[in-house]
Amino acid sequence: MIVKPIKTxxxxxxxxxxxxxxxxxxxxxxxxxxxxxxxxxxxNYEAENYPIDEPDPIEYIKIRMEEISVV
Incomplete structure (x- = not known):
């Protein structure tokens, strides 16, 4: 088993x-x-190469409200 940091x-x-x-x-x-x-x-590789921004709290609340009203 050879384990090394993922670079590519x-x-x-x-x-x-x-x-x-x-x-x-x-x-x-x-x-x-x-x-x-x-x-x-x-x-670690995904965090460095495909970062996910934190959601805007207001937008999250709006999306959640829409989900709840659909049900």
């Missing part, structure tokens, strides 16, 4: 595929430890 889209795609392979690994296994590390690395 190709490394990111590989990490996502590997996470999919490892998803049902037994808790405490080497594979589960690799899965945990990959999830952290992917999370």
């Amino acid at each position: 889209k190709e490394e990111y795609d590989y990490a996502i595929a590997r996470i999919d392979q490892l998803f049902d690994s037994p808790k405490g296994s080497i594979e589960a430890k690799e899965l945990n590390l990959l999830v952290l690395l992917v999370n």
